[in-house]
Amino acid sequence: xxxxxxxxxxxxxxxxxxxxxxxxxxxxxxxxxxxxxxxxxxxxxxxxxxxxxxxxxxxxxxxxxxxxxxxxxxxxxxxxxxxx
Numbered sequence: 475x476x477x478x479x480x481x482x483x484x485x486x487x488x489x490x491x492x493x494x495x496x497x498x499x500x501x502x503x504x505x506x507x508x509x510x511x512x513x514x515x516x517x518x519x520x521x522x523x524x525x526x527x528x529x530x531x532x533x534x535x536x537x538x539x540x541x542x543x544x545x546x547x548x549x550x551x552x553x554x555x556x557x558x
Contacts, residue, residue, distance in 0.1 A: 477539050477540070477541065478539075478541060478545065478546070478549050479549075480539065481535055481536065481538070481539035481541055481546050481549070482546065482549045482550055482553050484535050484538070484539070485532060485535040485546060485550060486550065486553070488529070488530040488535060489530060495507070495511075495525075495526060495529030495530060496508055496511045496529075497511070497525070497526070497529075504522050505522055505524075505525045505526040507525055507529070513534065513537040513538065514537065515528075515533050515534055515537045516528065516529075516534070532546055532547055532550070
């Protein structure tokens with residue numbers, strides 16, 4: 475499996491919630507993320523439910539795999555077209 479294929483599967487899994495971002499909900503309902511899982515695209519995002527939403531985003535998954543968001547977007551679109 476290529477890095478791009480793995481990124482597509484990760485993104486789609488996060489979108490349909492079969493794959494969860496790392497972290498957990500604390501007793502106040504805030505999403506807590508290990509510092510090593512924070513990426514440059516996460517700057518300015520507080521640990522909260524918003525981070526959980528961001529961690530499912532195409533931008534975040536692309537950063538995880540070191541590819542551009544446009545490359546990932548194109549690959550996701552191609553996969554969805556192929557599986558219709």
